[in-house]
Amino acid sequence: MTPTPKTVLYIRVSTAEQTSEHQLAQAREAGFHIEDQHVIADHGVSGVSTQLKERDQGRRLYDLLQPGDTLLVRWVDRLGRDYEDVKQVIETFNKRGVAVCTVINGMRFEADYKLSDPTQKASRNAILGFMAALAEADATAKKEARRAGIAHAKASADAARKYRGKKPSFDRQTFDAVQSMLEKKAHTVSAIARETNLSRQAVLRIRDEPEAAEAALERWGM
CATH class of the missing domain: 3.40.50.1390 (Resolvase, N-terminal catalytic domain)
Incomplete structure (x- = not known):
């Protein structure tokens, strides 16, 4: 049958x-x-x-x-x-x-x-x-669209990182600790650097440009 x-x-x-x-x-x-x-x-x-x-x-x-x-x-x-x-x-x-x-x-x-x-x-x-x-x-058009989307996302991420500038070497807690020690004037810059594991340049930046250091932390969400 x-x-x-x-x-x-x-x-x-x-x-x-x-x-x-x-x-x-x-x-x-x-x-x-x-x-x-x-x-x-x-x-x-x-x-x-x-x-x-x-x-x-x-x-x-x-x-x-x-x-x-x-x-x-x-x-x-x-x-x-x-x-x-x-x-x-x-x-x-x-x-x-x-x-x-x-x-x-x-x-x-x-x-x-x-x-x-x-x-x-x-x-x-x-x-x-x-x-x-x-x-x-x-299928080729979709593949190219995906590639273009990925490239755009990477470029946007790179641009965002460049806009934020260099990531600070210190976090919010360390920033506050450095400011506190600077206010007490009981430590030298070198001593503060050793205490917080920061470079002397980072401590000097927090001392001399506190607003810029604060802004960098905000840009990086720290």
């Missing part, structure tokens, strides 16, 4: 916003009928560095899907790391008689055995190449 063709939804969840429940609901709202047992999800997997066949659940698809079945994904970028990877995965399933469909835009890459006309195959392959290239471009 020939098994009834099934639709298998593959979900790759890489962020907190991309829950498997959300992607399943989105697929059903788009009109796809999916049984709960036919939802395959990989969690915390990077699509940039890990091929589908190397993912824990992604490997199951190669055994689970049979000719006549449909592999459903939110978008083609769920299936691979880059243009060549996505293209190879879809072509592999198409040759096995499995159609690949996307929830977004309802793109469908039909199985080879259903495309007897060479023109149909050429059209499918052209669309596949275009969609996969878009996925790769999007």
Whole structure:
């Protein structure tokens, strides 16, 4: 008896916003009928560095899907790391008689055995190449945006540190202790330096420029 063709939804969840429940609901709202047992999800997997066949659940698809079945994904970028990877995965399933469909835009890459006309195959392959290239471009843009964000954060942090000036060699408690000993006039600068483990220059700064020393502590939150 020939098994009834099934639709298998593959979900790759890489962020907190991309829950498997959300992607399943989105697929059903788009009109796809999916049984709960036919939802395959990989969690915390990077699509940039890990091929589908190397993912824990992604490997199951190669055994689970049979000719006549449909592999459903939110978008083609769920299936691979880059243009060549996505293209190879879809072509592999198409040759096995499995159609690949996307929830977004309802793109469908039909199985080879259903495309007897060479023109149909050429059209499918052209669309596949275009969609996969878009996925790769999007992934590259996101990667560059992350790099730019990191660079901006580092630059801002460096600027903030430069604006605050050099970090004081003394904390608030030591600053107060030095001021107290200076007021009593019972210790020399060298003696105060030895007592507080500060340099003579630091003690002199607290003595001669107390407002500047106080401001430095405030800038550094000390």
